[in-house]
Amino acid sequence: MTRSSSPDPARRSERSRQAVLTAAAELVAEVGFGKLTIEAIAARAGVGKQTIYRWWPSKGAVVFDAFQAANENASGSLALPDTGDLAADLRAVLRPTADQLADPGFDNTGRGLVSEHQRDPALLREYRERLLDPLLEVTRERLRTAREAGQIDGDADLDLAVELLYGPMYYRWLHGLGPLDHAYADRLVDGVLRALRP
Structure with missing residues (x-):
């Protein structure tokens, strides 16, 4: 043959x-x-x-795909652990987020993509569909199981809770307001969980 x-x-x-x-x-x-x-x-x-x-x-679309490919190779599939310890599970996702935002190698890419999202609705839509919305949904789902287990208030607004977890970290990164480290991620988790306590 x-x-x-x-x-x-x-x-x-x-x-x-x-x-x-x-x-x-x-x-x-x-x-x-x-x-x-x-x-x-x-x-x-x-x-x-x-x-x-x-x-x-566009250039933004190429860079976004390169960013996604690197993250998929580094972290595998997007998921939050469910060990029964909500604080530990949230720290497991917020600590690596803090690490990434504090990484100088990420800074050029991240800030460039944020800027492009504001000018390119198609890129923003792709970013939302492929990265942001799935991340928010797995976090919301983890909080939902915690609510069902009585670990957080039964009336907790899960959309707001997710924004309370991620919003301050990205705000701090965008404005250069202080260190982004594990201690900050832990304080953030503790503060949000105090607000959601039953």
Whole structure:
């Protein structure tokens, strides 16, 4: 039996896609989001600019996909533990969030994406659907099971509780208001749980 020596277009396309994502991640960390260009990404990835535009509508979309790919490789699927200890479970998600926001390597990417979300409704919608809404929903679901177990007030507004958990951390990050560390994440969890106590 003879093997075909013709290249597999699907494999070539996936290789090119991965090269673009890697190039975007490296370049945004090196030069910042504002100075990043599609031309530079294409040159580093070894693809044509038209290849990038065939898969992504904007620079923000490429960087968002690169960010998502890195996070999926690092953390696997999005889930909150349910050990029965609500405070420990919430710390298990807020501590890594604090670590990421405090990481200088994330700062260029994160701030660039936040800025792009304000100008690009399609990118904001994708960010909400693929990242923010799933994170808020798994947190809301963990709080729902805690409410059913009597660990938090039966009338607790779960949407507000989720905003109370994540909002102060992102506010502190956006405005550079102080350290983002495990101690802050723990204080935040303790404060929110005091407010939700039955």
